[in-house]
Amino acid sequence: MLNDNANNYSTKRFFAETINWIDKWRKSIALIAIFALCCSAARATDEGLVDPTRPPNINSDTKLNTETPADAMKLSLIRLGAEPLAVINGRNVQPGEIIDGYRLLSLQSRSATLAGSSGHIVLQLTPALRKSIATSPPHSLPQTR
Numbered sequence: 001m002l003n004d005n006a007n008n009y010s011t012k013r014f015f016a017e018t019i020n021w022i023d024k025w026r027k028s029i030a031l032i033a034i035f036a037l038c039c040s041a042a043r044a045t046d047e048g049l050v051d052p053t054r055p056p057n058i059n060s061d062t063k064l065n066t067e068t069p070a071d072a073m074k075l076s077l078i079r080l081g082a083e084p085l086a087v088i089n090g091r092n093v094q095p096g097e098i099i100d101g102y103r104l105l106s107l108q109s110r111s112a113t114l115a116g117s118s119g120h121i122v123l124q125l126t127p128a129l130r131k132s133i134a135t136s137p138p139h140s141l142p143q144t145r
Contacts, residue, residue, distance in 0.1 A: 073100065075112050075123035086112045088123065 077087040084107045086093050093104050102116035112123045 073102075073114075073121070073123055075125050078107050078109065078112065078125055080107060080109065088112065 073088055075086060075088055076090070077085075079085040084095055086104060086107055088099050088104070091099060093099050095104050095106060097104055099114075102114035102121065105113045105115050105120075107113075110125045112125075114121050114123065
């Protein structure tokens with residue numbers, strides 16, 4: 001009976017030590033794998049392999065700016081009256097003044113006309129949006145008591 005207890009104790013101890021040994025090795029293997037991944041990523045960039053989702057490099061010779069002057073200018077506000085004024089690219093501009101190489105010729109209620117070396121441009125105030133006066137619905141709401 002004493003021998004059975006000794007065998008039982010040594011078996012439990014053996015399994016406990018084995019589990020501890022496996023746990024230590026598992027952590028070591030995980031650290032080695034992380035280190036290997038970091039080294040391979042660094043080597044991949046050294047070998048010229050790049051992330052396929054990264055945007056391409058742009059050479060200084062390549063001109064990608066396809067904006068027209070009208071696209072580069074934003075008309076934010078028009079004030080008509082005794083002292084007409086337009087806010088273009090965040091700057092207050094009066095008729096006759098020059099902004100970005102274009103002279104402000106005239107202001108209308110929803111647009112500004114400018115002239116420059118490449119011709120005339122018309123800036124629209126909210127070009128895709130047309131405002132209309134909202135009418136109130138007929139008074140057919142239910143009465144509360």
